[in-house]
Amino acid sequence: MGILDKKVAVVSGAAMGNGWGIAKVFGREGAHVGMLDVSDEVFEAAKAFEGQGLRVSAYKVDVTDFGAVKEAVDDLAKQQGKIDILVNNAGIAKLIPFLEMTDEIRDLHFDVNINGAWNCTKAVLPFMVEKNYGKIVNISSVTGPIVADTGETAYAITKAALWGFTKALAMEVVRNNINVNAICPGMIDTPMVRKAVAEIMPDDPQAIIDAMASGIPMKKMGTPEDIGELAAFLASDRASYITGQPFVIDGGSTLPESALSLME
Numbered sequence: 001m002g003i004l005d006k007k008v009a010v011v012s013g014a015a016m017g018n019g020w021g022i023a024k025v026f027g028r029e030g031a032h033v034g035m036l037d038v039s040d041e042v043f044e045a046a047k048a049f050e051g052q053g054l055r056v057s058a059y060k061v062d063v064t065d066f067g068a069v070k071e072a073v074d075d076l077a078k079q080q081g082k083i084d085i086l087v088n089n090a091g092i093a094k095l096i097p098f099l100e101m102t103d104e105i106r107d108l109h110f111d112v113n114i115n116g117a118w119n120c121t122k123a124v125l126p127f128m129v130e131k132n133y134g135k136i137v138n139i140s141s142v143t144g145p146i147v148a149d150t151g152e153t154a155y156a157i158t159k160a161a162l163w164g165f166t167k168a169l170a171m172e173v174v175r176n177n178i179n180v181n182a183i184c185p186g187m188i189d190t191p192m193v194r195k196a197v198a199e200i201m202p203d204d205p206q207a208i209i210d211a212m213a214s215g216i217p218m219k220k221m222g223t224p225e226d227i228g229e230l231a232a233f234l235a236s237d238r239a240s241y242i243t244g245q246p247f248v249i250d251g252g253s254t255l256p257e258s259a260l261s262l263m264e
């Protein structure tokens with residue numbers, strides 16, 4: 001028996017990367033997972049999971065479109081009779097220096113990363129309130145609340161905003177038996193990171209990946225399944241006395257006080 005046995009979950013941005021890892025671990029732990037993603041790849045990912053015996057439903061949905069999100073969530077709830085878990089994971093990151101960042105690209109970050117989480121929560125929360133049970137996990141980042149690199153102003157705002165959203169929502173629904181927490185990943189090896197790295201150094205992206213890994217005390221990037229394991233714990237009843245908290249998962253990357261501790 002898995003720690004999410006008989007639970008019904010919605011995971012946004014589940015076609016690849018962290019959302020894919022979260023859906024995989026949730027499925028393995030016994031949940032039925034509603035995979036929402038703007039990309040057609042969500043259908044292939046769902047098919048592959050079904051081939052492994054996991055229970056999933058795929059929906060092609062843009063999280064910025066509340067009507068589309070609600071339609072998918074309502075359909076899943078109708079099929080499965082309830083929704084226990086929501087993971088607000090869908091997100092974008094474009095590394096652009098502040099003075100070159102257009103208002104449109106800034107607003108795109110706000111729309112997907114903040115309003116997307118808002119829309120999914122609005123669509124799912126009534127089902128949780130109805131059953132007096134729920135677990136919400138917001139995928140924030142160490143970027144913004146704790147650290148930042150150049151080119152990350154718009155992205156950092158959105159990830160810091162999710163900390164505030166997590167705390168305020170946690171207070172609002174605490175009496176409905178709904179827990180709301182946030183996960184703050186460090187460097188995770190996903191298509192988002194691989195794409196950003198390929199743009200910085202198209203000739204040798206692996207050199208940047210290696211350089212990034214060498215700056216992490218564990219000397220490696222995390223995997224989407226690492227994020228899935230933490231999300232599964234926070235979405236389970238094992239974490240029932242935890243709410244309103246951010247959890248850093250970064251191989252120790254925010255830990256060193258000086259570069260001295262990273263020297264071989």
Ligand SMILES: NC(=O)c1ccc[n+]([C@@H]2O[C@H](COP(=O)([O-])OP(=O)(O)OC[C@H]3O[C@@H](n4cnc5c(N)ncnc54)[C@H](O)[C@@H]3O)[C@@H](O)[C@H]2O)c1
Nearest residue numbers: 013015016017018038062063090091141187188190191192
């Ligand atoms: N990879 C990292 O190192 C890292 C670190 C910290 C936080 N995060 C966060 O983890 C989350 C996932 O990131 P990732 O690295 O897996 O990215 P990714 O680009 O590899 O995957 C993101 C997924 O979200 C989907 N998506 C994007 N916009 C969407 C929209 N409007 N509606 C529905 N789906 C949409 C994409 O199609 C894709 O499947 C993001 O919130 C990101 O900020 C990632």
